[in-house]
Structures are given as C-alpha cells and as structure tokens.
Amino acid sequence: MKNKKKYSFRKFMNDVHLWLGLASGIILFIVCFTGTVLVFEQEIKEFFAEDFIVEPQVEKQTITNLAEELKAINDFYVTGVTIPTNENEAYAFLVKEDLNQRRGTKVLVDPYTKAIYKAEKTKADAFMFTMFKLHRWLLLDTTIGRPIVGVATIIFLILAISGIVLWFPKKVKWKTVKQGFKIKTKANWKRVNHDLHNTLGFYACIFLLVMAITGLCWSFESYREGLGYVMGTKIFDRSSPEFQLEHNSDVRSISYDEAIQLANQTLNYPGELAVTFPDQKNNFYSFRKYNSDNWSPSTSDKLFLDITGTVLKIEHFDEKPFNQKLAAVIKPLHTGDIFGTFSKIVYFLACLIATSLPVTGTLIWWNKLKKKKKKTVK
Known part of the structure; x- marks a missing residue:
C-alpha cells in the first residue's frame, strides 16, 4: 500500500493560485485588457482630435x-x-x-x-470613457462594480505573490532556475503555453504588484485611508491650503499677467505652468509648474500668491519628505505616467502580459485535466 503524499506548502500555493485564478479569470481579463488600452489614453484621444x-x-x-x-x-x-x-x-x-x-x-x-x-468630444473620447468604466466598475453601478473590481484586484495580488513562489523550482539550483527565464519556442504548444504563463508572468510581476497595490486606492476608501495612515500622509489630497487673508479694498490687486510673471520668477526654470485664478472661495492664485528637465513629468512644484503678489507658500516637490512624495505619485505609479513615454511602454507590455495570464493559465489547467482523465480511463 502506497503512502499518501503530504499536503505540502507548495501544493497549497498551487491550489490557491489555480482556483482563485479560475474564479476571477474573466474579470481580471477585462480589467487587464482595459488597463492595457488606457495606458495610452491621452495619446489616443489626441490622435483622433481635430x-x-x-x-x-x-x-x-x-x-x-x-x-x-x-x-x-x-x-x-x-x-x-x-x-x-x-x-x-x-x-x-x-x-x-x-x-x-x-x-x-x-x-x-x-x-x-x-x-x-x-x-469637442470625439468617438475616441467615448471609447476611452467606456474602457475607463469597464476598468473601474465593469459598466455596472459604481456601488456594485467598484467593490467587485476591488476584490478581483486583491485576488490578483494573491495570484502574483503565489505565482512568484511557484516560479521557483522545488530544488533551487541555477540549472533549474535559469529555465524560468526563457521560453522554449521549439517545444510543443503545451510547453510554449506553460512558458508564456510562467516566464512572462515573472517578468511582469513587479509592475503588476505596483498596479494592484495602488489600484486598490480607488476601489476601497478604507484601504486608501489605511494606506495613508501607514504612510503618515493623506493620499489623493486635493484640498487647497487655508490662508488668513485680510480683505482691503484700498490695496491694488495684480493682474493675471503680473501674477504669472512673479510665478515664473519664483519658479525659475522652463516648464508647463498651470494657474488657478482667485475666486469667491479662494482669494489667491494657485500655481503648479512642471519642470521640463525633471526626472518625472508627473511631479510639480506649487506656489501660492495673494492678490497683491505676496508669496504665501512655496512647495518644492524635491524638498518634501519621502512619504509625501510617494503619496503624490500614487496615480502615475498606477497608470504608468511616472517616467513618461518609457514607463508607459513598460506598463503597456506588462498589462498585455497580465491580459494573457488568465488565458494561458486556464489552458494549463485544461491540459492537466485532460491528462488526468486519460490516466483514469487507462
């Protein structure tokens, strides 16, 4: 009588990876496919715009x-x-x-x-908005679709971690490990499919983990607040600073052009300048300037001027604490904008691989199932 094999940790990870992958495959395919399209959302819109x-x-x-x-x-x-x-x-x-x-x-x-x-809105705008709604809440009501995508993202995180564990062979030696870095294109289609899932998944894994960890900030408010608490700063903080300003009608207010000139003198470097004019709610100028020579096109310095031209506050991105810098780039880290075109290409390829993983994974399971059936028949 043969001894039953022990239920090992590796077997447990394999079962978790298999059944969670099969259960969430369709949703993950949709989320990853739409994410692939949305990487170049702005470029697609501009291409079709007049x-x-x-x-x-x-x-x-x-x-x-x-x-x-x-x-x-x-x-x-x-x-x-x-x-x-x-x-x-x-x-x-x-x-x-x-x-x-x-x-x-x-x-x-x-x-x-x-x-x-x-x-004017083009058909490309409508298409990309549909992709966005599919990506964020599967075209369902937000109260239903958003948590479904959120749960699928959590499953995706577990799949990524378990996938890394399973990528390593039982006996970790260089001879066996190096096989996981390449795809045997000359082998039969089953082996090629296995390598596509195993190898490409490994290469894309770090980017997919970043996308999943940051993506949950949009799905669950409690997660976003909890992550902000751990980081020690608020995530998606769009609030404007409050200033105690005295309203004096005798004081001359500077013009828009004078305010912009002062902003460019204070933030003295080439770059795109976004200006928010004073209004009834905030009686001061708000500036964001993106340094053309900066390491990331998504980071900006901020400047606040009162209506007389007095500098109220300057926020240099490079001078912020690390936790605030990280919180400020959550969105570009998720979308791939963080390093401009280079990171967008990397994210596009990573999302494309992620889209293929539910397909190649299902084929691996199906092939093993057929193999088991043949053995049972024999």
Missing part, C-alpha cells in the same frame, strides 16, 4: 486680454489657464458656465490671434 494649429508671431496677447475675450464672447467664468512650454502650442483655459460646477471645460486659445477652439 488639430488646432498655432503659428508663432511677433507679439503674444496677454492672459488678461484672452480671459476677458472668453468672458465677453461666451459669458464664461474663467477659472484658470495652462501655459505650455512650446511657443507653437495653444493656451488651455478652464472655463465654467456656473461656478458651482465641479469640473470645467477646456477651451484652447491661440495666444497670438485670439482664435478660440472648444475641444
């Missing part, structure tokens, strides 16, 4: 004049503007028909000719 050509001329219009033009022609409330680094790009004004609107509309303006172009 071109708005700006030809540099001798003189530029002032920001004040352009804002007044928008107010006069369209009766908009102009809440801010983004000034690009390149001279042949349009200014992007943020306007609202009602100040109670949560988000405004982007309007492109030629800084030389005052030509106005209101960016």
Whole structure:
C-alpha cells in the first residue's frame, strides 16, 4: 500500500493560485485588457482630435486680454489657464458656465490671434470613457462594480505573490532556475503555453504588484485611508491650503499677467505652468509648474500668491519628505505616467502580459485535466 503524499506548502500555493485564478479569470481579463488600452489614453484621444494649429508671431496677447475675450464672447467664468512650454502650442483655459460646477471645460486659445477652439468630444473620447468604466466598475453601478473590481484586484495580488513562489523550482539550483527565464519556442504548444504563463508572468510581476497595490486606492476608501495612515500622509489630497487673508479694498490687486510673471520668477526654470485664478472661495492664485528637465513629468512644484503678489507658500516637490512624495505619485505609479513615454511602454507590455495570464493559465489547467482523465480511463 502506497503512502499518501503530504499536503505540502507548495501544493497549497498551487491550489490557491489555480482556483482563485479560475474564479476571477474573466474579470481580471477585462480589467487587464482595459488597463492595457488606457495606458495610452491621452495619446489616443489626441490622435483622433481635430488639430488646432498655432503659428508663432511677433507679439503674444496677454492672459488678461484672452480671459476677458472668453468672458465677453461666451459669458464664461474663467477659472484658470495652462501655459505650455512650446511657443507653437495653444493656451488651455478652464472655463465654467456656473461656478458651482465641479469640473470645467477646456477651451484652447491661440495666444497670438485670439482664435478660440472648444475641444469637442470625439468617438475616441467615448471609447476611452467606456474602457475607463469597464476598468473601474465593469459598466455596472459604481456601488456594485467598484467593490467587485476591488476584490478581483486583491485576488490578483494573491495570484502574483503565489505565482512568484511557484516560479521557483522545488530544488533551487541555477540549472533549474535559469529555465524560468526563457521560453522554449521549439517545444510543443503545451510547453510554449506553460512558458508564456510562467516566464512572462515573472517578468511582469513587479509592475503588476505596483498596479494592484495602488489600484486598490480607488476601489476601497478604507484601504486608501489605511494606506495613508501607514504612510503618515493623506493620499489623493486635493484640498487647497487655508490662508488668513485680510480683505482691503484700498490695496491694488495684480493682474493675471503680473501674477504669472512673479510665478515664473519664483519658479525659475522652463516648464508647463498651470494657474488657478482667485475666486469667491479662494482669494489667491494657485500655481503648479512642471519642470521640463525633471526626472518625472508627473511631479510639480506649487506656489501660492495673494492678490497683491505676496508669496504665501512655496512647495518644492524635491524638498518634501519621502512619504509625501510617494503619496503624490500614487496615480502615475498606477497608470504608468511616472517616467513618461518609457514607463508607459513598460506598463503597456506588462498589462498585455497580465491580459494573457488568465488565458494561458486556464489552458494549463485544461491540459492537466485532460491528462488526468486519460490516466483514469487507462
């Protein structure tokens, strides 16, 4: 009589990896596929958008004049503007028909000719928004779809960790380990499929772990708050600082252009400048500047000026504590924007691999199942 094999830790990890993978496969396939598409969301939208050509001329219009033009022609409330680094790009004004609107509309303006172009939604915008809703809540009601995606993401984390454990052979020797780094393309399709799952999953694993850990911040508020507590700082903190400002009608307020000039003098380096104008709620200027020579296009320095031009606060990203830096880049770490085009390509490939894992994993299980059936019949 043969002794029964002990239920080892490796067998346990294999069962966890198998059954959780089969249970969540379809959802993970959808989330990973849509994530692959969304990596280059902005580039896809811009490719299908109508071109708005700006030809540099001798003189530029002032920001004040352009804002007044928008107010006069369209009766908009102009809440801010983004000034690009390149001279042949349009200014992007943020306007609202009602100040109670949560988000405004982007309007492109030629800084030389005052030509106005209101960016219309294209079919690409509609498609990408569908991809976004699929990615975030599977086109369901947010109260239902969001936690489903969140649970699937937790399962994905477990699959990634168990996958790393299973990637290592039973006997860890270089001769056996190195086989996990390559795909035997000349073998039969079952072996190729196994290698695609095992090897590509290993290469993409670190990026998939980062995506999953950061992605949970959108699925569960309690997770986001808990992670913020562990990190010692708030995640997705979009609140503006509060300043005790005295309202004196006799004091001269600086113009938009004077405020922008002061901001560029204070943050003295080339880069895109995003400005939020004073309003009824916040009676001060808010600036975000993205250094063109910085290591990441997603990080920015912040500056706050009162309406007289006095510097209220400067926040240099490089001078922040590490935990605040990390919290500030949660979103670009999840989307792949963190290092610009290079990291987007890496994330695209990692997401593409992640999309294939439920398929190759299911095929591995199916092949083993057929093998077991043949043995039983014999």
